[in-house]
Amino acid sequence: MAKEITNDDIAKFTSDLAKHPGVNIASHAAQENGIFKASQNLQSQIDLTPNFSIEIDTGKPADQKQSGRCWMFSALNTMRHPVQKKYKIKDFELSQNYTNFWDKIEKSNFFLENVIASSNKPLGDRKVAFLFTTPQQDGGQWDMLCGIIEKYGIVPKSVYPETANATNSGALNDTLNTLLRKDGLELRRLVNDGKSKDEVEKRKNEMLNDVFRILAISLGVPPKKFDFEYTDDNGDYHREDGITPKEFFDKYVGMNLEEHVSTINSPTDDKPYHKVFSVEYLGNVEGGRQVRHLNLKIDEMKDLIIKQLKSGEVVWFGSNVSKDSERQLGLLDTNIYRRDELFDVDFSMSKGDQLDSSESMMNHAMVITGVDVVNGKPTKWKIENSWGDKPGFKGYFIMSDAWFDSFVYQAVINKKFLSDDLKKAFDEGSKNPIELLPWDPMGALAFKY
Known part of the structure; x- marks a missing residue:
């Protein structure tokens, strides 16, 4: 039987509030500035400087303005650069x-x-x-x-x-x-x-x-x-x-569009790695290309992206730009807001749990044009957005590697960079892909502006 919130519960909550250290300072900051400004972490700006060991010059960013065509702008950006x-x-x-x-x-x-x-x-x-x-x-x-x-x-x-x-x-x-x-x-x-x-x-x-x-x-x-x-x-x-x-x-x-493969990272129990998925009711051209996703581990996806960048080819990718992002600064970082410290509450969730609970899914597409690799590991990524040249670094954003782990879901890879095993997995799986329900998170559309 469902239980209501009682006066005793409220009294307990109120008593507990006073026990948290710094609650008055946190209250003043949050109420005056809002949650995000009050919890903003300056260290993110220090860590995410616009310097990269691998970088492709792509010129002035485009501007989708008040339309949800980010997927279209970013894909056409990968084609216009050459x-x-x-x-x-x-x-x-x-x-x-x-x-x-x-x-x-x-x-x-x-x-x-x-x-x-x-x-x-x-x-x-x-x-x-x-x-x-x-x-x-x-x-x-x-x-x-x-x-x-x-x-x-x-x-x-x-x-x-x-x-x-x-x-x-x-x-x-x-x-x-x-x-x-x-x-x-x-x-x-x-x-x-x-x-x-x-x-x-x-x-x-x-x-x-x-x-x-x-x-x-x-x-x-x-x-x-x-x-x-x-x-x-x-x-x-x-x-x-x-x-x-x-x-x-x-x-x-x-x-050669047929040679570019959509890879995803969906660490959920219903999507085994190295399998190919499609989504019911996801598409536009009847009789045309079917949406197909090859599910990869996050490190596999990163390695392929770095190989593609090293060859001089940028990478289309899909992510949740609404999470842990500062639009005007052009920063994407899981540490940019410390709400856990502001409220003394644990907000941590695994990527799989975020997807399964609708806490997060892809809503924006951009282009990866660079990466900073230190001791063989990526630390931050250079991103070409399609919001004009006002936000960020003249329209470019910087993404921390931790943000990549949490909020990047899709990347398009030139097939020539796939291993023989992954090529076989995609080719074989594409013949009869596993069809996901229409509302599956991997069927989410990129539309943010």
Whole structure:
């Protein structure tokens, strides 16, 4: 039987409070400055200086502004860096709005197709409710962007620039989700009323036509062909006429997306290491790339990242940037706030327990561009964010190795750096990946801004 809090309990709590040393000082500091400022640890700033033994110069950070496209910005950053270097184009950017357009229409179709497939389940079913909670959104993962590029290619930002609805996406997402929920309910009724597959498909395409019109008005119509012109850092002018987005990706970016593997670190009992996982209802392009994660031990993931950095290739990664982070200083460190000392309370949890209890999961994607290795061990990591050049070190953040251990969950690794055993584990596991439930933490989307 449940037990209420009694007056005797309150009296005991009050008496215990007075026994804690420094409680009055802690109270004054917390009430005047807030919990985080009152518990902020200066030692983090001392330890996390912007010096690294391995470092890749990547130029000025991009800015996703008021949109949840961090996964898209960071992935495109990994692709633009080689273009900047090879063609000598300082601060060149790929169009995040172009991939955003196609991601949103593909997510809309992905939602409607899953609504049709689950129409035999009641609306109160947890999976159906999961679908309707957020029909589409800004967030995503690496494989989802690969699916877009493999189908639609990519264009320079100068050809298809940002719009107000791309940089501040709240109204567009609200508009699309209202329409998709309405359309989803209609499709369920058509299926349950016994309409033919052709009739349902015809109506779905009419719905997608409306989605396309909303996106075209809000974001612009994506080009099928364009002229690419630029002046390089030496002052030389270049131009190529009539190139398609897929031709542009192949010629100017040239990254083999199939050779880049999503690895995760999920130390939970339900996810054995060296197994491959997918997530139900996680995706965007129907008939396109499936999200696949190879679960690794944290030290295995770090070793692979360092190998990739040493080769001159940056690393896309997913983490929980909301935890133990100081945005303006650009610091990510488990010791930056000492709430345990402020409150005399033990907050420690294992990474697995944090995931299992929803205390933490991935919510932001960034790019690792450097690491400081001391006596063979990483101590801190250089991070390219996508929040412009105001926060941190002109837009770059510094992550302690302890923060990496606790809050990094995903990293994309070039397959050539995997051992033969890990390549085999990924290739074999990808044929029949273990499917996780839609709400599993490894299905969390990167969306923070």
